[in-house]
Amino acid sequence: DGEYEDHYPGSSTGGSVHSPPRDYDKWQEMISTVVSHMVQRYGRTTVAQWYFEVWNEPDISYWHGTPQQYFELYDRTVAGVRAALLEAKVGGPATTGPGNLRAAKFLEDFLDHVAETATPMDFISFHVKGQPTIQDGGVAMGLAKALNDADKGFAIIARHPKFAKLPVILSEADPEGCAACSMKVNPANAYRNGTLYPAYTAAAYKRLLELADRYGINLISMLSWSFEFENRDYFEGFRSLSTNGIDKPVLNF
Numbered sequence: 001d002g003e004y005e006d007h008y009p010g011s012s013t014g015g016s017v018h019s020p021p022r023d024y025d026k027w028q029e030m031i032s033t034v035v036s037h038m039v040q041r042y043g044r045t046t047v048a049q050w051y052f053e054v055w056n057e058p059d060i061s062y063w064h065g066t067p068q069q070y071f072e073l074y075d076r077t078v079a080g081v082r083a084a085l086l087e088a089k090v091g092g093p094a095t096t097g098p099g100n101l102r103a104a105k106f107l108e109d110f111l112d113h114v115a116e117t118a119t120p121m122d123f124i125s126f127h128v129k130g131q132p133t134i135q136d137g138g139v140a141m142g143l144a145k146a147l148n149d150a151d152k153g154f155a156i157i158a159r160h161p162k163f164a165k166l167p168v169i170l171s172e173a174d175p176e177g178c179a180a181c182s183m184k185v186n187p188a189n190a191y192r193n194g195t196l197y198p199a200y201t202a203a204a205y206k207r208l209l210e211l212a213d214r215y216g217i218n219l220i221s222m223l224s225w226s227f228e229f230e231n232r233d234y235f236e237g238f239r240s241l242s243t244n245g246i247d248k249p250v251l252n253f
Helices: 025-042 065-086 101-117 143-158 188-192 196-215
Strands: 051-053 087-097 124-127 131-135 138-140 167-174 218-222
Touching: 025 065, 025 124, 025 131, 051 167, 065 087, 065 101, 087 101, 087 167, 101 124, 101 143, 131 188, 138 188, 143 167, 167 196, 188 196, 196 218
Parallel strands: 051 087, 087 124, 124 167, 167 218
Antiparallel strands: 131 138
């Protein structure tokens, strides 16, 4: 309909892994087989507690199809998961921050699709990100951007009364967008080595919970992407919890 791009030429995440399945029947069968294996290995009670999120950020280059193709992927994934485990929790769409108009439209259209088709949905997910910048020799964290993402996303969910009480998961709730970008690449990321990182996280999560209360949203989880990067320079500025065995202040959060 012209409101979305179908392709992402020049994307750094190229390759068929980001494309829609050629055969949705085979995709659904594969999902069912994988979940059946999980149930056999870990037990029905354990797997029933897991949250199956369908894809990641399908509104940008991680998905090389149309929104409608993603909606079918969601429908078929739910069918595959539920065929193997009827009580499994499945949701999405894990879009980027709804402060962006494209992401907001994708989230809204997805909720409209689920409402119209009555496809099962056990939780709603999207992402919120800050935007730290260098200002006057220091770092300004960009909390307003993350809160704007959440505000827009919560407002969209609140406009759908059928889903207003569903669990909401901010499956990426981070100070910025690139966990693997060091301060050598982006000097503003030096904040990760000091006390600004945990202070921002505490302030952000407090305000995200307050926003959820304001909209009557059932916010159950906020996931911060932090990793271990082995064999790197000391305090190189990755979004990590420790550096060469030395704990960073963020662990005190």
